[in-house]
Amino acid sequence: MGVSRRTAHAHIGAVSLSPIGAFARSHDPDRFLCALFAPAERREPLFALIAYNHELARAREATSNPMAALIRLQWWRDAVEEARAGRPPRRHEVAGPLQEQVAAGALDADALIDLADAREAETEEGGFAVEQEFVTWLRGTAGGWSAVAGRALGADAAAAEVLRGLGAAYGLAGVLGSVVAHAAQGRCLLPLDRLAAAGLRAEEVIAEPQGSPVAGVVRALAQEGLTALAGARRDVTPAFIAAALPAVLARRDLRQLARAGRVAGRGVGDRFAVSWAGIRQKL
Structure with a gap:
């Protein structure tokens, strides 16, 4: 069962965290808050999944070149395979808890490897040539997290795919809100065909990420994301609500992006919007 209205606020404030829970809270507070609305016995797998996803997401950001990022992703694939084989975990603060959850059957090894595979697209220096590649990446990364989280909460394959679409919207909001940060790293993750339609090249986005032409592309993509989110099936089973809650933040962020081309912190x-949706068990 989910969190009751009577106990939700005390539950959120007083929850005792494991080390991996504390890691998740520190490195991904959005998904951590969402995970608190999972049944108590299902939270540890979600915390481990949040931490694993964080390590995959920073593979490219924490390295100086694509090859180094690929090596980091392979390191995590190997760690998952070793967990599946029942071997001792690697010496890493995330690898140990991840191994425990894979060994317990709470997290599926194949799904975790799929998450790592999806991140390889970020290592390609040419970026996403067409929008469909961009969408596929969003569905495999942020969308993949929501799908895997849903399966950890007991969702079937069909429900997990609904969650994947909701999670992809959160990923879209994250990319659109990070254009300036990515430009500072010399990266542009916006689809090149959409940039070309606006008379832009990736190099121009990196050089002037806050220019009005870039903001126009961001606003257009955000509005399309809002439209897709509004049309998505959102009658999520209460038991899986924790995996769907990032869509609450996506909707709020995409509204800001569609209006102003940027999102506030x-x-x-x-936090209230996520908590209220979690308490109501309804998006």
Whole structure:
């Protein structure tokens, strides 16, 4: 069962965290808050999944070149395979808890490897040539996280695919809100065909990420994301609500991006929106 209205606020504030829970809270507070609305016995797998996803996401950001990023992703694939084989975990603060959850059957090894595979697209220096490649990447990464989280909460394959679409919207909001940060790293993750339609090249986005032409592309993609999110099936089973809650933040962020081309930092309103949806068990 989910979190009751009576106990939700005390539950959120007083939860005792394991080391991997504390890691998840520190490195991905959005998904950590969402995970608190999972049944108590299902939270540890979600915390491990959040931490694993963080390590995959930073593979490219923490390295100086694509090859180094690929090596980091392979390191995590090997760690998952070793967990599946029942071998001792690697010496890493995330590898140990991840191994425990794979060994317990709470997280599926194949699905975890798929998450790592999806991240390889980020290592390609040419970026996403067409929008469909961009969408596939979003569905495999942020969408993949929501799908795997849903399966960990007991969702069947069909429900997991619904969650994948909702998670992809959160990923889209994250990319659109990070254009400036990516430009500072010399990267542009916006689809090149959409940039070309606006008379832009990736190099121009990197050089002037806050220019009005870039903001126009961001606003257009955000509006399309909002439209897709509004049309998505959102009658998520209460038991899986924790995996769907990132869509609450996606909707709020995409609205800001569609209006202003940028998103403000997280605030009380965001946390309240997630908490209220979690308490109601409804998006």
